[in-house]
Each structure stands twice: as structure tokens, then as C-alpha cells.
Amino acid sequence: MGAKTIAVLTSGGDAPGMNAAVRAVVRSAISFGMNVYGVMRGYNGLLNGDVKEMNMRSVSDIMQHGGTALFTARSPEFNTPEGVKKAADFCREKGIEGVVVVGGDGSFRGARDLCGAGISCIGVPGTIDNDIACTDYTIGYDTALNTAMEMIDRIRDTTESHDRCSVVEVMGRRCGDIALNTGIAVGAMATLVPEVPYDFERDIVERMKAAQRTGKRHYIIVVAEGVGHTQELTERIQAATGIESRATVLGHVQRGGSPTLRDRVVASRMGYHAVELLNNGASNRVVAMKGEQIVDFDITEALNMPRIFDENLYRVSARLSI
Ligand code: ADP
Numbered sequence: 001m002g003a004k005t006i007a008v009l010t011s012g013g014d015a016p017g018m019n020a021a022v023r024a025v026v027r028s029a030i031s032f033g034m035n036v037y038g039v040m041r042g043y044n045g046l047l048n049g050d051v052k053e054m055n056m057r058s059v060s061d062i063m064q065h066g067g068t069a070l071f072t073a074r075s076p077e078f079n080t081p082e083g084v085k086k087a088a089d090f091c092r093e094k095g096i097e098g099v100v101v102v103g104g105d106g107s108f109r110g111a112r113d114l115c116g117a118g119i120s121c122i123g124v125p126g127t128i129d130n131d132i133a134c135t136d137y138t139i140g141y142d143t144a145l146n147t148a149m150e151m152i153d154r155i156r157d158t159t160e161s162h163d164r165c166s167v168v169e170v171m172g173r174r175c176g177d178i179a180l181n182t183g184i185a186v187g188a189m190a191t192l193v194p195e196v197p198y199d200f201e202r203d204i205v206e207r208m209k210a211a212q213r214t215g216k217r218h219y220i221i222v223v224a225e226g227v228g229h230t231q232e233l234t235e236r237i238q239a240a241t242g243i244e245s246r247a248t249v250l251g252h253v254q255r256g257g258s259p260t261l262r263d264r265v266v267a268s269r270m271g272y273h274a275v276e277l278l279n280n281g282a283s284n285r286v287v288a289m290k291g292e293q294i295v296d297f298d299i300t301e302a303l304n305m306p307r308i309f310d311e312n313l314y315r316v317s318a319r320l321s322i
Pocket residue numbers: 011012013043073074075076077078079080103104105106107108109110111113127
């Protein structure tokens with residue numbers, strides 16, 4: 001028997017497209033004849049009783065906006081056995097049998113714990129970093145890529161005018177996907193990712209000098225957040241090459257903005273799939289994308305999968321960065 005009353009929450013770091021996922025969950029649930037609650041501020045809403053009953057109109061006009069209309073939070077209180085039990089008791093009190101959690105790996109660990117306390121949970125991957133091992137794609141990634149690309153195009157204009165080198169830090173603490181893809185898209189001279197160690201002389205200085213000999217006068221270097229020390233690296237580049245160098249950290253600009261078509265469509269498909277799973281009586285699953293297919297995995301298995309870095313794409317990037 002599937003769940004009759006479900007809830008949806010967004011948790012951890014926000015990502016453009018989360019609203020499309022929430023909308024899809026609410027509308028799919030209603031279409032399956034379920035009652036559906038929106039939980040405010042991640043797991044905190046289950047601890048504080050901050051939930052609202054949703055209808056078809058509750059999710060009107062949210063899909064085109066970045067951020068999340070349900071707000072999000074990190075909840076240290078939920079991340080304790082007592083917190084998980086309190087949240088599960090609240091769900092039982094409200095008749096909530098299933099919860100769709102839109103968030104990253106941390107949020108999925110919370111969902112697994114809530115399942116352990118007797119509430120069916122389904123995870124939907126929402127994070128701009130694309131750092132979830134079980135899925136080829138996470139909601140918000142495409143918007144973040146396009147924002148980073150647009151911002152770096154703007155930086156290039158001024159870098160070019162001044163014959164400078166710009167070192168641009170993009171998001172991605174453990175995962176270089178944003179850096180790798182935007183690096184290719186903006187024609188970066190070098191791209192540094194946390195997955196591949198780099199040699200300062202060989203991968204940056206010598207490349208810049210070689211490019212300079214072929215007439216190149218301005219340079220873009222893309223660095224993933226997880227590589228770190230962007231300001232220090234920029235100063236080293238200037239000292240080693242004599243080329244005026246500036247650091248830019250794009251930061252949270254990459255988390256906002258209207259979601260792209262891809263994010264809206266993938267989020268809608270994933271939200272629908274999550275509700276279909278709950279309607280079929282499934283629990284402890286994560287929705288994922290493999291190729292262009294929407295699939296699902298056991299949460300524990302998904303959390304244990306190793307993340308695979310696209311070495312091929314990295315090689316392509318290295319060949320083109322000259
Ligand atoms: P993300 O989901 O983006 O990875 P976090 O790692 O901050 O973000 O996790 C979001 C929230 O999920 C945390 O604030 C906490 O409430 C919950 N959470 C994270 N890890 C666990 C865990 N091991 N057990 C229970 N809840 C967790």
C-alpha cells in the first residue's frame with residue numbers, strides 16, 4: 001500500500017530548480033489522490049511543526065525562481081538520534097507516511113535515518129555541485145554552469161583589455177565538475193580540480209609562457225573551490241610570469257538565478273518519480289539520472305557509491321587549453 005499523506009522539504013545548500021521539484025511533488029501527489037504538506041526550512045520544519053498543507057495553487061509561479069519557496073536550513077538538532085525520533089513522531093502525529101527530501105548527500109543521510117525511525121523517505125538530488133555519486137546529474141547544476149560561464153565571459157572582457165591573467169574560483173568543494181565544464185566553455189588556459197593534483201611550474205607557468213610565445217596576451221585560469229588558495233595562487237602566478245594577475249571568487253552568485261530549462265525539466269521528472277515511488281509503497285530510495293533515464297537506488301547503496309570523475313573530459317580540456 002502506498003502512502004496517502006506525504007510531505008516535501010528542501011534541505012542543505014539551495015539550488016536553482018528546487019522549486020520545480022517541489023511543484024512536481026505537490027502536483028503529482030494531488031494527482032495520485034494524496035494529501036501533501038510543504039515542510040519549511042528543511043528538517044527544522046519537522047522539529048518545529050512548521051508545515052503547511054499544499055494545494056494545486058500553493059506551488060503556482062515558483063518554478064521560474066531560484067532558491068526554494070520552502071526555504072532550506074542545516075539542522076544540527078535533526079542530526080541526533082533524539083532529533084530524528086522527534087521528527088518521526090511529528091510525522092506520525094500528522095499522518096505523514098512519506099517524505100520527499102530534496103538536497104545533497106547530507107540530507108540523504110538524514111532521510112536514511114528518518115526511514116530507520118519508520119517514515120518512508122525518498123531523496124531527490126538537488127545541489128549545484130553535481131557531487132552525488134549515484135546520479136549523472138543534480139538539480140541546479142546546469143544553471144550554475146551557465147551562470148559561471150556568463151560571469152567568466154564578462155571577466156574575460158576586462159582581462160583582455162588589460163592583457164592580464166584572471167584566476168577565477170568556481171564552486172565545487174570535493175567535485176571539479178563545475179570547474180571542468182566551465183573551463184572548457186570559456187576556453188580557460190588551465191583548469192584546476194580537486195580530483196587531479198597539479199604541478200605549478202608544468203601546468204601553469206610553462207603553459208602560460210608557451211602560450212605567450214605564440215602571441216597570447218591574456219589568460220583565464222579556472223580553479224575549483226576545493227583546490228583552494230586562489231589569492232595566493234594568483235600572486236604566485238604574477239611573481240613567476242610577470243603577467244599582471246587578478247583573482248575573482250564567484251561565490252554564491254552561482255547558487256542563484258532563474259533555473260535553466262534543463263534544471264526545470266529534470267527537477268519535474270525527478271519530483272514526479274519520487275511521488276510515484278511513494279505511491280507504490282517504496283521507501284529508502286534516491287532518485288537519480290543515468291544517461292537521460294530517471295532511475296532510483298537504495299539510499300545506503302547510493303551513499304556508498306564512489307564518485308567517478310570524468311577523466312576523458314579532463315584530457316579533452318587539457319588538450320584544448322593552450
Ligand atoms: P547537503 O544535503 O547539501 O549535503 P548538509 O550536509 O548540510 O547538506 O546536510 C543537510 C542536513 O541534513 C543537515 O543539517 C542535517 O540536519 C541532516 N544530516 C546531515 N547528515 C546527517 C546524518 N548523518 N544523520 C542525520 N541527519 C543528517
